Amino acid sequence: MNLAIGHPDRQTRIPAPPFLAADVGGTHARVALMQPPQEQGGEAELLAYREFACADFPGLPELLQAFVKDEVQMPVRHCVLACAGQRMGDEVLNDNSAWPVHLPPLRRALALDDLAILNDFEALGYALDKPLAHSARLLCGPAIHVDGPALVIGPGTGLGAAVRLPDAAGGSVLTTEVGQMDFAPYSLREREILAHLAPAGGYVAYERIVSGPGLLVVYAALCSLRGEAPKLATPEAVSAAAAECSDAQAVEAVEIFCAALGSFVGSLALAFMAVGGVYLAGGFLYSMFASLERSAFEERFLHGRSARAFLSRVPVWVAEHGRHGVLGAARWYLRHGAPGSAISRQAVAGG
Template sequence: MSEKFVADVGGTNIRLARVTSTGVTDIKKYLCLNFASLDLAIQAYFDEYSDYQFTQGCIAIACPVLGDQVAMTNHSWVFSQQALQKQLRLSALFVINDFTAVAHSLPALDNSQVVQLGEGTALPSGNIAVFGPGTGLGVEHLTKTSTGWMTLDGEGGHTDFAPVDETDVVIWRYLQKTQGRASAEEVMSGRGIMNIYHALADDQGIQATLSSPAQVTEQALAQSCDICEATLTQFCRIMGSFAGNLALNLATTGGIFIGGGIANRFADFIQRSDFRARFEAKGRMKHYVKDIPTYLIAEPDHGLLGAAAYLNQHITSEL
């Protein structure tokens, strides 16, 4: 029997699943570093589920998808879409940006799959934005058209980091000094947490001894390290300001959503943080954003669900 599959490819992990009439199942996660190329990772999934004959698929990937040749931003995989379809013996293959997939999942999420941060009420047909700190920083907008929801692709994670308070300025100066440019991704990602941590430690003349964002987050939540707490506090503030900018960019009265692999690890911390205060801190435009809701996506499989929605929509449209 012909089967459909979806893949959610990040800089660290690739997650794959089989598409069913009600969603996705048989979800597996592999480390990207364990495979020399994308086709080998997907073939490993096919081999693991050899009872199924996969003939159609959608790959959501963390990089721009502008033509046949796809090169990942935060990993070494480079491939041709046409060659990959032939290698995997598929009748149909769609390759989309990972946040295009995330965006397609949003209209289908219910209250049990999101956590609201602060006040605000979504308008049913209002524009939506989603961003997700992970290995990198994905950003996507979604708008309602006469034929349904349509994503507006871009690379918003690589826009300039705009300092708002004095601590932001410390971080901006550190990035300018060490990297030559301060982008949003360099403060809102795994390495962004480390950049903030090193910047604050450097500013206070303290030795930075931790080596991973997980360590920084763990010590911040345990309240065992002042610099780590300050790092996570500023991370949440920066996310709030960035979310507010997205709201201003496209009048996102349908809400702003946070996805990615990081924020869910400290959802309670975000709720208690200045995230929402910084979201609304837009001066004369505070009235413009104050009623726009902000959400944390709690559904772990939203990327796969979005890829499945995209696949089903586009296969139907081509029939």
């Protein structure tokens, strides 16, 4: 995995330079300095790592510059960015971003020779086999790891998902925007909430319900339906009040959130025949594990009739987001780096 120069029989190995790997969501950004592996088949080494609140910075260039200033003692000319949303030309489009992400100013601000972009859940998909799969807690289904299509799903600031498909090269990942699918109510109460959110009908995305902000939306809708003013102002406050059983609307909001998540995840598992399992990623869900366990998640995930026979064999795991996004982004970069960069030449040379 090093560059080689000189006579083919007496090649001199030049260590590849470190690169930045950033995992940028709507609320938090995780940034790492990664050292490429020094031999074929090895893993990149994490040299430095920090987590930032996006709201603390006017833009992504300033956030990355803060990391470089505090953690990096050498010029860094290569960066891979796992970002919520989808790249369209020189911009990353995402309704939940803390600020617009434009690539040319970012390249100039950090004097980058190479900037590669992928979706943040695509990056998590490349971290599925290790270490994400080995640090997860089983929510329902059999405690097995089967080779086959696998899903990684995360309700956070938005609702993201990706599909990992096994192949001879170690797996490929399909990015999705399934959080933008129309919300499908299951219970009469969910129909009431949908009618409250869209009284004249129309489009309501799943992530409007199944996300961190969505939990707050459901809570506020329940308060309004009961003729009460909301007392809680953040998703964390709602989930905490539900855990303490100190607010009836918070308890019901969490129950509806977990049940709707179960239906959503089960539908995706059927759509992609996810025999490799489902991984629910993110600190938000990980902190709600006890609520998920005692909720209607599993029953709604299993659907009914013939679907239940298949879905009962699909394990559902819950994992913290943590460093998995930057590690997955680094793995993707070493394998699919931008053409012409030193790192991409290594990836090609290493297979």
